[in-house]
Structures are given as structure tokens and as C-alpha cells.
Amino acid sequence: MVENIKKSSIIAVWFIFLSFPLVVLRVDYIDKTIDYRWHNILWIGIGAFFISWVWRYFLKRKNESDKSSEGKNQGTSASTSRFQVQKIFEHKFALLGILIAAAIVPQFMSTYQTSIFITAMMYVVLGLGLNIVVGMAGLLDLGYVAFYAVGAYTYGLLNLHFGLGFWISIPIAGVLAASFGVLLGIPVLRLRGDYLAIVTLGFGEIVRLVLENWDVVTRGPSGIPGIPKPAFFGVKLGFAGNMTYLFYIILALVVIAMVATRRLQSSRIGRSWVALREDEIACQAMGIDTTKAKLAAFGLGAFWAGIIGVFFAAKSSFVSPMSFTFFESAIILSIVVLGGMGSVLGVILAAGILILLPEYLRFMADYRLLIFGALMVVMMVFKPGGLITNIRQQYTLPKRNSKEELAELHSSET
Amino acid sequence: MAVVLKTDKITKSFGGLLALDEMTLDFREQEIVALIGPNGAGKTTFFNNITGMYTPTSGTVEIFPPNQKSVKIQGMKPNLITELGLARTFQNIRLFGNMTVIENVMVGRHCRTKSHIFGAVFQTSSFKREEKESVEKSFALLEMINMSHLAGNLAKNLSYADQRRLEIARALATDPFLLLLDEPAAGMNPQETEDLDQLIVHLRDELKITILLIEHDMKLVMKISDRIFVMNQGRLIAQGTPVEIQNNPEVIKAYLGE
Ligand SMILES: Nc1ncnc2c1ncn2[C@@H]1O[C@H](COP(=O)(O)OP(=O)(O)OP(=O)(O)O)[C@@H](O)[C@H]1O
């Protein structure tokens, strides 16, 4: 107790010291005087003391629960059945949420609200794409926005020069972005962890700088305006109609990306990605060509970014290098990490939190990044696995002849 | 009996250290061979050189897969060597901790199956068939090591002995003709070691594969090995049957010191 009070007091004093110039001093330029707002010190001190106390309390509780679960988890069957329940739950839950959203949002919400939801769903797909690279294959990619840009510019330029439409641009951009993914993947095959992150970060910036400076082709910083929205069977929809149409397109993309991700997760190639993340040496010793596995992950991840790039260009009807800064990569990565590496529902939830919340909390816009940062730190300390821990697919032995019946009995006990 | 793997004067040096010094030996069809030697003798390094983890400084490694032409494999990538039929376990367990037990084994089926992204996303019939086959084969392997009831558990939650046995099942899933086990009994109690030696003999007699075993547990080695190779300081100092090795003065000297 005394120990705790001492620790929290030290933290409070430290915070007072740190924030002193910001919250206490105010220079009045007109009167040329310095205003001392001493009462603020009190608030900072009390706040820091209180927060550090709560922080330590939760940390302690977390450590205790970690310890107790460690003991229980030793090869018990209880954990297996819990996994199964969660698995079903996760799937149903996600689908239900999507259906509700599909029914409600465009009908009852304003165009502005619909637009926000569209943005959130774009980030769901981007998150699912990056999830393949970072969450499943464990390749820390900080330049994901480059492929998003490739997709957006593919549509913008194809439309500008050849008048190609939205739908035809989608597969072209997907394939082009995937090729870029593979191409950028080749030089970084040998890199891992921090080194990979730094190099991919560089790639992202290079792509943006090329877009900004290669005026002849990309029209430089001024960007490409007037990109058309998809036409609805040749019918021109109004502004609100367009939004609704875009909403259903992105909803379909989310469902497709979700189903595809889920199917990949429990397939030969998905397992090879997770194996790669878990232990590269053992992965190779099991006969997996790690080069191919990595390039496939980069390619498929980039594929989704490319497609959403086209969608982005259509939605905002304008693309410029400004939209593809590192900040975008950071947001998408935060979605994957916050959601829980490799978890589909986690990505949806995290995209919801990170994209929708700031929109609805506009009144505190000044503190958005501050809250964002604090949220990430708190998450990493208390739930390093993300909001939703990824649950592995469960396999049961298919029914065979009587000899195996015994084994069946064995596995059904679990 | 036919030879399945032959090394010819393989040498590996790490800077100034000669970890392997002109190792020449061969393994034959369907035998249990033990590779023993004091700590730091170079046993694991020998494994790493024939499984493609390291490239030998000089010398050749040739394998003779059943019903196929022989292949020189030194310097090949590890995944290609596994595809040719060499599988291994690791001295420091290297399971895929956050995957389930059955998934670990299924990863071993990777090089014997073909389906790719397209098949998985569209759930083609060939994908489903292959997937079902993988599940069945993997369960069969788990049954063999009496672990099918743990199929849904994460590998990292297994006991030490179970982790070692799971590594064996995972390696077997690649359909090898030669299995290399690096200290499979390390950390096991006498009962678990007993089960392990039965399993290894079963692999030789029923699955008809050759097993190369690095092991410090002399009781186990002497009991199940058909032949033993002894290494010291990177060199092969003796080879023969367990009885011959037990009475070899060179070996006794290497183990007990001068
Ligand atoms: N990658 C490496 N780089 C440098 N030296 C190495 C490397 N790998 C092994 N060595 C050295 O080679 C020698 C043989 O090591 P190795 O691991 O093969 O021994 P071992 O016979 O498997 O021993 P143990 O019974 O302890 O497992 C040791 O001196 C070791 O330090």
C-alpha cells in the first residue's frame, strides 16, 4: 500500500514536471507578461496519480490471470471445446453484423453517415489484405499503402487515357498490384522483422514520391480529378443513389474478402503462411518453399489493396499522392494489430473502432492522435494478442471403417 | 542391404573451427543408425549439412531414394531435400507453437499436396479431396503416437515429451525414406523413453524407413541401434555394432578423456 502510494506519487511529480511548460505557463504576447496557472498542476498531479494507480491494479490482475491460465492449459481438453464454441460464435457474429448493417445503414442513414460506413468497410478489406501478410505470414510490411496507391492510380490513369470503366479496372488493378507485391517482395525475401519493416517503409515512400514527381504520367501533386463512379447498368444515379450503390459494392467486397480469408486460413497455403510466421527454419524443413510462400502472401495482400484502391478512386473521384502517405499504412497496420493477428472478426472490430470512432468523436478532434496512441499502448500491455485472439480451425476425423471407430471415440471425448 | 545415403569426405568449417572433418559414412535401407559423441562433437552440424541447412565446405552427400535415380544433395535448399525424402526433427524443439497439434502434422503434408490459393478460395473438389486426405493421414500419424486426443490443442501447450513426439509425427507426414532424429529422448522420463524406443523400432519395421539417431541416452542407443557411428571433434572415430562400440578403446577414451 505504502509502496503503491510512493510509486504513484513519483509518477505524479514526474508528470507535473513534464507538463509544466504546457499547462502552467502562458505567455501573454500583448501585455508581455507570463501567466502562471498553478491550479492546473493540481489536476495533472491528481490525474497522473489516479491513472498510475488504476494502471498498476489492472497490470497486477492481468499477471495473476496469466499465471492461473498457464497452469490450466496444460493439454486439457476443456480448452479445445472452448475454442470450438468461440469459432462458431465468431463466424455467426460477423455475418449477423454485416446483414444488419446492410439492411439498416443506407436506408435509414444520411448520405454522410453512409459515406463513413463505406470508409470503414474499405479499411476492413485493407485490413484483411494486410492481415495475410502481417497476421498470417508474419511479414511486417509498413509499405502496404503503395499497393493501395497502385490500384487507385491504375483506375485513374486507365480512365483518363483509355476511358476504361470501374468494373474492368478492378481485376486489372488487382493483378497489377499483386504483381507489384511480388516484385517488391523479391528483394526483401531474406529480411525479417525490423529490417523488413524499414525496407518496406522505404518502398511505400518511394512509390508515393514517384507518383508525386513523375508529372508526365501521374500528373504529379495535382492528381487526377473527375474519376467517374461506377454506373448502375448504364443508369445515372444521383449523389445519394451513388453512395448507396457504393455501399453495396463495398459490402459485397467485404463479404468476399472475409470468406476468402477464412477459406485460405484453413487450407494448405494458409497453414504454410502461419508455419512461416511461427518458425521459418522448421517451415523450410517441412518441405515448404518459403520463397514461394512469402511471394504468395505479398501478392495476395497487395491484390486486395489494389482493388480497394480502385474503389477509393471511384468514391472520392479524385486521386493524388497526398492520400497515400505512411499514415495510411500505419492505420491499416494498427487495425491488424489491434484486431488480433490473423483474426477476421478482430479486423472488422478494429476497423470499426479506429475509423468510426474518430468520425463520431469529431468534437475532440484535437486529441484524436493522442487517444489513438494511448489506446495502442494500453492494448499492447493488457491484450498483446489483440482484441480477438485468432482461433484455429478444428479438424475431426472423418468417419471410416470400424477399426478407426475407436480412435473416433477418443477424439469425440475432447 | 542397399545404401540410402552416402557422404563422401564432407567437411564444414566455421571460420577457424573445423566442425566436420572429412566425414565419410553411409546408411542402409531400413536400419537404425545412431550417431553419438561428446558435446560439441559436431553431430548436429552433420545433420544440418545433409539436410541443407548448411552447405558443406567440401565433400559430397548422395542419396538413393527407393525406385529413383541417386541425387547429390549437398548445398540444395532444405525444402527440396525434404521433398526428396529426408525429414528431420530438431534438438531444440521447433514446433509451430500457435498452431494446433493436427495442423502441425498437416503442415508436414505440404510438400506432398498441390492445391493453391485458387483451389482454397473456390473450394474446388480436388482441394476438398486433398484436404480430407491430409486430415486423415495426419490423424493416422497422431494415432500412431497416441496423441489423436490432443489434436485440437495448441502445440505450445503440450508437455515436453509430447512436443518431441509431435515433431516426429510432423516429420513423418512428409513421407520420408530417411528420418533424422536429433536427441529425441532429451528431457523424457524413463517411461517416455521406453515408449519412444518402441516407436522408433516400429518406424523401422512397419514403415520401412531408415532412422538416423543422435542421442546421449546410451541405454536407448545400445538397445535399438543396428549400427553406431562415433564422432569426436568433427571426426569419425569409430563405427560398428553396439557390442563393438562398447569395447572400442578409442570410444572409451573419447568419452572418459585421457
Ligand atoms: N553456426 C555455427 N557457427 C559457428 N560454430 C558453430 C555453428 N554451429 C555449430 N558450431 C560449432 O560446431 C561445433 C559442433 O557443434 P554441434 O552443435 O554440431 O555439436 P553436437 O555434437 O550436436 O553437440 P551437442 O551434443 O551438444 O548437441 C561446436 O563447437 C559448435 O560451437
Ligand SMILES: [Mg+2]
Ligand atoms: Mg547437437
